[in-house]
Amino acid sequence: MKLSLYIHADTPLHRLHPLVKVVGVFCFFVAAFTAERPLQSLALGGLIAALWWLSSAMANAWRFRWLLTMVFFMTFLVWSLFFQSREPWLSWGPIHLGEDGVSFAFATACRLTAFFAAGLLFLSTTRVEEFADALRMMGVPAKLGFAMTLAFRLVPVFVDAALSVVQAQRCRGFDFDRGNWFQRVRHYLPVIVPVFIGALRRADLMAMALEARGFQRQGQRTSFRTYGLSGLDFAALLVSLTLMIVWLCWARLTD
C-alpha cells in the first residue's frame, strides 16, 4: 500500500537543499497570506501549478483533487456564513451574510487551497528523512526528528494491520455499520485493540534493536545524507525571496 506522497523523480525541485525548500515554502505562505484579490489568487494558483508540473508531481495533484476541492468549498461556506459582515444582506442569529464576507470567503478559500497545494508539493519532492534533516538544521532536536521518521515508517505497518483486522472481524460476522452512531463508535474497539496490542508487543523489541545499533551512544554523530549548496539552491533562494518582496510591494500598492 502506497501511503507516502513522495514521488521518486530527479527534478530540480527534488534536488534542492531541503532547507532551501523550507524557506521557499515559507515565502510562498507569506505571499499567500497577503493575497486578497482574485488576480492575486490566480497568480498563486498559476505558480503552484507550474511548480507541480516542473516536479512531475501532477499525479499527487490528481490524487488529492477531492481534498483540494473540499477544502475550497468548505472554507468558502464557513467564512461566508461566519464572517461578521459590516453591511449584512441578512442577519440571522450568529450569521451575518454580506458582500465583504463573501469576497473574503472566496479569498480565504483560494489561500487555504494554495497552502494545501504548496504542502503537497513539498511532500511530493522531499523525503521524510530530508524533512527531518531540515528540521534538525533549524534547531529541532535530532531525537524528535528521529521519532518522526520512525513513526512515518510505522504508519503503513499499522494501516496494513488495521485493514487486515477489519477483514478478520468481518469473517466472524461482525457488522461495522450496525446500530446508531453511538454504537458504531464502539465498533472500532475490535479493530483498534489488536492493532494496539501488536504495537505494544513490538515496543520492547524495537527499543532493543535501536540500542543494538548504538542509538544511546554518547558523543558525536554524523549524517549519511550530506547536502551541499549548489548554484541551483542559491538561485532558488534568491528567486523565492525576491518574489516574496515583490509580492508584498504589490499587495501594499493595491491596498
Next chain:
Amino acid sequence: MSVPTQFAAYLHHVTFTYEGALSPALRQVDLAIRRGEMVLIMGASHAGKSTLVKLLNRTIPSFQGGTLTGEIWLLGQRCEQHTVADFAGRIGLVAQDFEAQLFSTSVDCEVAFALEQFAVPPAEMRERVHAALQAVGLEGFERRDPATLSGGEKQRLAIAAMLALGPELLVLDEPTTDLDPLGKEEVLAVLARLRKEGRTLVVVEHEALAAEMADRIVFLAEGRVVGDMAARDALRDPEWFRRCAVRPPDLALLAYRAGWSEVPASPELAAAKVEERLARTALGSLHARRGQPRTSRDQILLAADELWFQYDEGGPFVLADVSLEIRAGEFVALLGHNGSGKTTLAKCFNGLLRPLRGQVRLKGTPILGISSVDRAASVGYVFQNPDHQIFAARVWDEVAFGPRNLGLSEEVMHERVREALAAVSLLERADDDPFWLTKGERQRLAVASLLALRPEVLILDEPTTGLDYNEQRQVMELVCRLHRQGMTVIMITHTAWLVAEYAERVVLLHQGRVLFDGATLELFGREDLMSAARFRLPEIVRLGQRCGVPVRSVEEFMAVFAAAPEDKR
C-alpha cells in the same frame, strides 16, 4: 584448560530470572563460543533461546531487568556493569520480527543509521553501506522504501544494517521463522556466505537446513542446555531435533531409521544407497498409490467461475480466469509463492473481496448475494496472523464474539463456545487473558473462534507460520481431526512437508492462474510446474521419485523400504 578471554562469548553457570517471573528462564547455562565458529541454538518455544541470545549482547540484564547469577565474558571482557551500548557495533543482534528492526523510509538510510550513531565519516559510510547491501544481495535497492520489500528482503536488510558495523560476533534470533520458503532460502544463503567469510555466528533456528552448515548445535530445553555437540553428530541422531521441537532433516531421519552410519548429503546420493541394497524392480512393484483425491459425486460446496480480480484499476490481474470446485469433505491445499493470488482467491471464497468478473457460489447461491452474517457462518476464514483478530480480555469472550454477532441465544452460544474450546484443547484456559498465551495457543484460539460459528468450510491461511515443529504438528492434528469429522478444509500454505503429508488435492496458483489442480503426488511428479512455482519438494519426496516410489513422508518411505525384498543379485 582454555581461558574465557579467548572466546567470543563465554557463559559459566548462568541463571537468569525475569523481573516478576516465578521461575528462571535459564538455569545453570554453560556455553563457549569460539571465534570464527557458527553455533546453532535449537529448542522448543519458550525453552530460553531468546533469553540466551539477549545475554550475548547485554540486552539482558542492562535493558531487560531480572536476577542474573553466574559469569559472562563477551569478546574477552568480563561483564559486570556493561550495557548494550558498550558492545553495540562489536556484537550485532538480529531478531525474528523484521518489522520491529527497520526504522527508516529508505534502504540506504536504514543501513547508514547505525553508522551515523558511530560518527563514521560520510565518505566511508557510503562504502560500508554499499558493501553491506552487497553482502546480503540487496544492491540496487538503495532508494526503495522498506515498506515495499518482501519479508525475506526486510530480514536481509536488517542483517545488512548490523553487518555495516563490522561486528565481531553476529547473533541472529530466528531470522527465518516468519518467512516464506523463498525468503528462508534467501536468508540462509546469506548465512552461508557469512559463514564462508569466517564470521562468528550464533543462530537460533528451527530450520534443519541451517544445521547442515553449522559447526556446532546447542540444544535447549526448559532453560537448560541439554546437548552441545558437533553438528555432524547431532545429525546422526535425529532424536535430538525431535526433542527440541525441530523438524529433523528428512535424510538424517532416514539414515537413522535405516541404520546407516553416514547421513547422505543429497537425495541423489541417498537413492544410490537405497539401490545398493534393494532391487529397483522390487521397489517399483510396491508402488503404493494412496492419497488420491475423492472423485465421488459429493456435493459441490464452493465453486469459483472464471474469477478475475485486480486491486487497482489498471493494475495487474491478481486472479485471471480462475475456475475451481471444492466438494464437501475435501482437504485442499492452495499452493503458490507470494503474489500468486492464493490469499486473494481465498478471500473471494468467503466474499471478503468482490471479483471484477465471475462469481463464487456457495452450494449454488452466489456468495455475494448471501448476507455477511450468513457468509461468516458458512465459510470460516482463519487469518494468517492470529493477533490480527484477538481483542478480548478473556479466551472465552474471544470465542463468543462470533456467535454473539450471529445473534444466537445465550444458551446456544454457551454450548458452541464450550465445544469450540474443547476442540482446540483450550477449555481449561477459558478465563485466561489471550495476550499471555503462546503463539501456538493463540493460533488455536483463532481457529476455535471460527469453529464456534460452525462453518461448513474452514479456510486456513498459512496456519503454521511462526510456530515450532511441535506446535505446527498440534495445529495440523487439530485440522485433520476436524477434517475427519467432515469439515471441508482449504489450506493456504507454502510449507512443502505440510502439503506432502496432509493434502489430498493441491491447487497450484501462479501469477493469478491455476497451473495445476489434482492429486498431490501427481503434482510432485511434474518438475516443470514445481520449478515454475519455485516450490521445493521435501527431500524424502525427491528421494522417493528417484527410486520410483511416490511417498510423502519418511514413515511412508520406511514402510515401503522395510517391505521390499533385498536385492538377491
Next chain:
Amino acid sequence: MGELIGMWRNTRMVVFTALTASLYAAILIPFKVLPIIPGVTELRPANAIPVVCSFLFGPAAAWGAAIGNVIGDFFGGFGPGDLFGFWGNFLYGFLPYRTWELLTERSPVLRRPTEWLLFAAVVGLASGACALVIGWGLNLLGFVPFRVLGNIVWINNMLASLLLAPFLLAVVYPRAERGRLTYRHVLRGRQVRTGAAAYLGLTMVGCAVVVGMWLGNGLSSGSMTLPWVPEGTVGGTNALAVGWGLVPVLAVVLVGLFLL
C-alpha cells in the same frame, strides 16, 4: 514538565513516542469517519488514541500525539496550521496522565461512577486545552473561526475519548502494566512535582481552559469586547480580536504547565 525533556534519554520512551504517533496517524486512515455535521466535521475514533497512550506512555504520548497529528497531515493537508496542531495535540497527550496522577492513585481502568466522572473531567480538560490552542491559532491565521473549529475539536476529542478510551484502557492497560510497558515502569525513579505547586499549575490550566473557551466563542462572534483588545479589530474575521483576546489566557496555561 521536566520529564518531557528528560524522557528523550530513554530509548523505550523514544519508541513509545513513535508508536503513539504512528498509531494515531494509522487509525485515521482505514476508517470511514462518522459525520457529526455532514461535510463540516466528523467523529474520528482515532482521537481516542492520544488519551489511551497518555495513560500508558506518559510524556511520550504528548510528543507522540503532536507528531502523529503532523504525520496525519503529511498524507494530505500539510500547512501552516500544523504548528498549532502540533502544540494543541501535545497538550491533548500530556494533560490526561498528568492530571490523573495528581488527582488519584487509582489505575485508569474505570470501575466506579466516581472514576468515570473524574475521567470525564480529565478528558474534558485535555480536549479543551487542545481546542483552545488550535482554535486560537487557526482563527488568528484567518483560516477557520474559533467558534466553529474550537468547539468542534473540543467536542470531537471529548466524545471520541469518552466513548472509546475507557474501553480500550480496560483491555490494554492491565497488559501493559503486567508487561512492564508503562511510563511508570520505564521511567523508574522519575521525579515529578506532587506538591502545592503542581496543584496550583493544574488549577491555572483548568481555569484558563474554561475561561479561554468562553472568551474564544464570544470574541469570535464579535459579541464581546475586552479592555486589552485594541479597538477596530472587531468585525470581519475577528482574527485579531481572538488573537489578542486569548493571549493572557494562553499565558496562564503556559505558566500552569511549567508548574505541573
